Amino acid sequence: MWQQRIHKMEQTAVRVGIEPEFRMAAIRRVLVPPTGTIHCSALNEKGEMSGTTTTSGLAWKIPGRLGDSPIIGAGCYTDQDIGSAGATGSGEENIKVSGAHTIVENMRRGMSPLEAGMDALKRIARNYNNDRNRLRFIDMTYYVLRKDGAYAGVSLWTGYDPTTPHRIAIHDGTRRLEQTVALFQGTSNEWPPMPDIPK
Ligand code: ASP
Secondary structure, three states, X not given: OHHHHHHHHHHHHHHOOOOHHHHHHHHHHHHOOOOOOOEEEEEOOOOOXXXXXXOOOOOOOOOOOOOOOOOEOOOEEEOOOOEEEEEEEOHHHHHHHOHHHHHHHHHHOOOOHHHHHHHHHHHHHHOOOOOHHHXXXXXXXXXXXXXXXXXXXXXXXXXXXXXXXXXXXXXXXXXXXXXXEEEEEEEOOOOOOOOOOOO
């Protein structure tokens, strides 16, 4: 039904006055929304920490849904004594475990960034009795930075598909992408499921 759908959207694009050269790009943006939440934690040369999480980039959200991003302690938490953490993924699950705050508090009690992040992921899994069939419809990536510069990127699953593992971007003089450490090996399922979109 893609042809039909695209044709209908072309008519809408004409009606709302989108110029012909921009129509396909506009349609693609509706079909594959260029959205997505991202977190960034930073440590400057003075040892000051900061953290930010963009307000939820989830496509087709229920009107009024906030997600975890704007909730301090869930999508983002930073303090000047211990470190900073943030999240992208299934917001409701993250709110239930106060993910970012849990991670910073874990580090306060001596866990490494990796252990602290893994513990928060395990709390999400525990809420589903570790049932992977249900957990497959959830995913979570945590970005963790400690006050001394130690960091970790962890995720519930390896990635959304086998060829695209979850990764975090690091800049500590050199820029690079690093694959997250996953609690479960395998891919998560998108929910609600999306049909393949033609190239
Ligand atoms: N965490 C966001 C939310 O649940 C979604 C995302 O990370 O893209 O609203």
